[in-house]
Amino acid sequence: MITGYLFYMLAFLxxxxxxxxxxxxxxxxxxxxxxxxxxxxxxxxxxxxxxxxAAVQLIVYAGAVMVLFxxxxxxxxxxxxxxxxxxxxxxxxxxxxLAGFFAFTIGATAFMSTEMISGSAxxxxxxLSVKSMAQLLFKDYLxxxxxxGVILLLVAVGAVALSxxxxxxxxx
Amino acid sequence: xxxxxxxxxxxxxxxxxxxxIVVVTSLIGPKPKQNDVKDEAYECGIPGQFSGHSKVxxxxxxxxxxxxxxxxxxxxxxxxxxxxxxxxxxGYGLQFLAAMGVFxxxxxxxxxxxxxxxxxxxx
Amino acid sequence: xxxxxxxxLINSVKLVLIFLLMVQLVPILVWVERRGSAFIQNRYGxxxxxxxxxxxxxxxxxxxxxxxxFVPGKGHKLIFYxxxxxxxxPGALAFAAIPLANTFHLEPFMFLxxxxxxxxxxxxxxxxxIGIVFILGVSSLGxxxxxxxxxxxxxxxxxxxxxxxxxxxxxxxxxxxxSIVGAILVYNTFDFHSIIAQQAGALSFTISGRELxxxxxxxxxxxxxxxxxxxxxxxxxxxxxxxxxxxxxxxSELIAGFxxxxxxxxxLMFYLGEYGHMLVASALLVTFYFGGYQLPFVSHVMIEDMxxxxxxxxxxxxxxxxxxxxxxxxxxCLIFLWIYVWVRWTLxxxxxxxxxxxxxxxxxxxxxxxxxxxxxxxxxxxx
Numbered sequence: 001m002i003t004g005y006l007f008y009m010l011a012f013l014x015x016x017x018x019x020x021x022x023x024x025x026x027x028x029x030x031x032x033x034x035x036x037x038x039x040x041x042x043x044x045x046x047x048x049x050x051x052x053x054a055a056v057q058l059i060v061y062a063g064a065v066m067v068l069f070x071x072x073x074x075x076x077x078x079x080x081x082x083x084x085x086x087x088x089x090x091x092x093x094x095x096x097x098l099a100g101f102f103a104f105t106i107g108a109t110a111f112m113s114t115e116m117i118s119g120s121a122x123x124x125x126x127x128l129s130v131k132s133m134a135q136l137l138f139k140d141y142l143x144x145x146x147x148x149g150v151i152l153l154l155v156a157v158g159a160v161a162l163s164x165x166x167x168x169x170x171x172x
Numbered sequence: 173x174x175x176x177x178x179x180x181x182x183x184x185x186x187x188x189x190x191x192x193i194v195v196v197t198s199l200i201g202p203k204p205k206q207n208d209v210k211d212e213a214y215e216c217g218i219p220g221q222f223s224g225h226s227k228v229x230x231x232x233x234x235x236x237x238x239x240x241x242x243x244x245x246x247x248x249x250x251x252x253x254x255x256x257x258x259x260x261x262x263g264y265g266l267q268f269l270a271a272m273g274v275f276x277x278x279x280x281x282x283x284x285x286x287x288x289x290x291x292x293x294x295x
Numbered sequence: 296x297x298x299x300x301x302x303x304l305i306n307s308v309k310l311v312l313i314f315l316l317m318v319q320l321v322p323i324l325v326w327v328e329r330r331g332s333a334f335i336q337n338r339y340g341x342x343x344x345x346x347x348x349x350x351x352x353x354x355x356x357x358x359x360x361x362x363x364x365f366v367p368g369k370g371h372k373l374i375f376y377x378x379x380x381x382x383x384x385p386g387a388l389a390f391a392a393i394p395l396a397n398t399f400h401l402e403p404f405m406f407l408x409x410x411x412x413x414x415x416x417x418x419x420x421x422x423x424x425i426g427i428v429f430i431l432g433v434s435s436l437g438x439x440x441x442x443x444x445x446x447x448x449x450x451x452x453x454x455x456x457x458x459x460x461x462x463x464x465x466x467x468x469x470x471x472x473x474s475i476v477g478a479i480l481v482y483n484t485f486d487f488h489s490i491i492a493q494q495a496g497a498l499s500f501t502i503s504g505r506e507l508x509x510x511x512x513x514x515x516x517x518x519x520x521x522x523x524x525x526x527x528x529x530x531x532x533x534x535x536x537x538x539x540x541x542x543x544x545x546x547s548e549l550i551a552g553f554x555x556x557x558x559x560x561x562x563l564m565f566y567l568g569e570y571g572h573m574l575v576a577s578a579l580l581v582t583f584y585f586g587g588y589q590l591p592f593v594s595h596v597m598i599e600d601m602x603x604x605x606x607x608x609x610x611x612x613x614x615x616x617x618x619x620x621x622x623x624x625x626x627x628c629l630i631f632l633w634i635y636v637w638v639r640w641t642l643x644x645x646x647x648x649x650x651x652x653x654x655x656x657x658x659x660x661x662x663x664x665x666x667x668x669x670x671x672x673x674x675x676x677x678x
Contacts, residue, residue, distance in 0.1 A: 006176060046176050055428040056247055063435025064243045068236040071461060074446045075228040134255040138271040149278035152241045156282050159237040160291040163230050178421040182310050186387045190380030197560040201364040232462050239465040246472045253476045257483035260677045269674050292655045294648035
């Protein structure tokens with residue numbers, strides 16, 4: 001019973017933070033809200049009885065990816081850009097249009113998912129333990145796992161290459 | 173998962189505790205009049221030369237990105253490390269060792285490349 | 296949180312107590328730090344207020360409360376105030392997940408005219424099954440407090456201090472995370488209780504079925520993972536921004552780093568967060584490599600039986616034993632906290648490029664090597 005209450009509380013918080021991401025005009029506050037939603041998402045995973053995935057969500061998304069986002073947002077002085085994008089007819093029209101589009105998408109998804117649930121509840125109730133996850137990773141999906149290592153390596157190379165680019169708007 | 177309740181409870185308690193301290197000290201503490209000199213960023217008494225934001229080396233950004241990548245690779249070692257003992261007793265230990273061996277080889281190759289390409293150099 | 300009223304009450308009190316323990320330890324640590332520094336540098340340190348200057352902390356706290364309220368003119372008010380509060384949370388959440396004493400059993404007892412129990416009580420805030428991974432996750436959130444403080448102050452030195460601190464923290468988080476992999480390979484679990492239980496008794500290796508024992512050494516993780524323990528200790532120093540890794544606060548370059556604009560109680564809260572991280576790091580080190588709350592060669596059953604033979608009740612004996620083990624754990628922690636102070640006055644500060652080189656080019660490869668060697672040895676020993 002208490003998990004039910006917890007779920008609704010966390011879901012409410014998640015929606016609140018996600019709305020915060022969309023509503024803030026400052027990218028810094030948007031990313032701070034995203035941090036909040038990542039932490040709540042991790043709590044959700046914990047509630048779904050996959051504590052390891054919850055911790056990974058916390059380490060990778062809240063503790064690494066979002067740190068990068070927030071750090072980058074803090075490096076730039078964005079007052080000028082915020083001013084441009086937070087006023088005027090065109091930007092308001094774009095905002096209203098986007099809000100309408102998102103509202104439509106959310107409504108449609110909710111409508112379709114209720115159809116799906118009422119049709120047949122084929123939810124897998126098996127709990128994914130760390131051991132079975134390791135079995136999947138290192139036996140069944142071994143090739144994919146090694147390819148993932150290569151992809152991460154490629155991303156690292158790409159990031160270094162990008163940081164080397166001189167010219168464009170960064171020409172001194 | 174019932175264990176979430178005390179975690180959230182402690183988090184909320186600590187946040188309230190901290191907020192209470194900040195609020196109470198701001199109520200008790202004296203509030204002398206602010207003036208322009210006081211409002212300026214503290215730079216050991218010298219008049220500030222630039223505003224709060226200036227250009228930051230791309231190095232920080234690169235370090236953070238490389239951190240994310242290596243962090244993900246390390247995260248994959250945790251489920252492996254925790255099940256390695258079981259895998260040996262159940263007879264597929266060599267396969268597990270080889271799987272992670274290749275992965276760690278790619279990891280080392282990446283690290284070696286980063287060092288060689290001087291991406292980790294800070295002057 | 297508990298099945299009935301008393302258990303919920305016990306658990307809630309436990310949570311608050313563990314947090315207050317962390318908060319209360321900080322002034323004592325500050326005193327140890329100041330007196331210890333003075334001792335090492337051949338001077339007196341604070342010795343006027345109360346016995347051995349112990350009351351100095353109370354005086355400081357009172358002074359902090361009456362400090363002037365100040366927000367920098369260009370700073371962002373909400374973020375400026377939020378940063379010290381955020382600094383408290385990760386340390387507290389992480390510390391509450393570490394077991395501070397053995398799980399003890401309470402027989403049914405009478406309370407308010409009703410019979411309650413039996414209970415099995417963990418001396419820890421909450422028992423997360425994934426122990427160490429949870430702590431790594433929570434403590435990786437510590438970077439936000441620094442970033443918020445640096446940005447909210449609208450001072451370029453604060454911002455640079457915060458960026459430096461975060462770059463340093465994330466660099467050493469890699470070495471920290473990797474150094475533990477070796478220990479997990481040895482213990483085969485994330486759970487602290489199981490890790491501590493495996494360190495009971497005398498040192499004994501099992502190599503391909505044969506047992507080799509060294510009866511005069513305890514079965515602690517340090518003997519299985521000496522390199523891992525050392526790497527963990529060094530990475531923990533860098534994680535907590537302590538000397539010799541206190542680059543974010545290098546006075547000669549950055550005034551005081553991310554908390555330049557903070558004063559009074561808000562400054563103290565950053566200290567609480569920093570010392571909290573130190574405490575968590577020491578507690579993890581003790582749990583992983585130094586037998587946790589256990590006394591070497593003595594199990595809690597032996598002490599409970601001994602106390603019972605003195606004529607104490609079962610509940611009383613169990614509680615006293617748990618308290619004894621808690622004391623043992625705290626003493627072990629305090630030894631490592633003393634090492635923090637000791638190192639501070641022994642090693643000089645690194646230069647920033649040396650610091651990053653050490654993290655990426657020395658610690659990370661050694662941690663990797665430790666992992667590989669441990670995996671191969673575990674494989675050969677168990678096959």
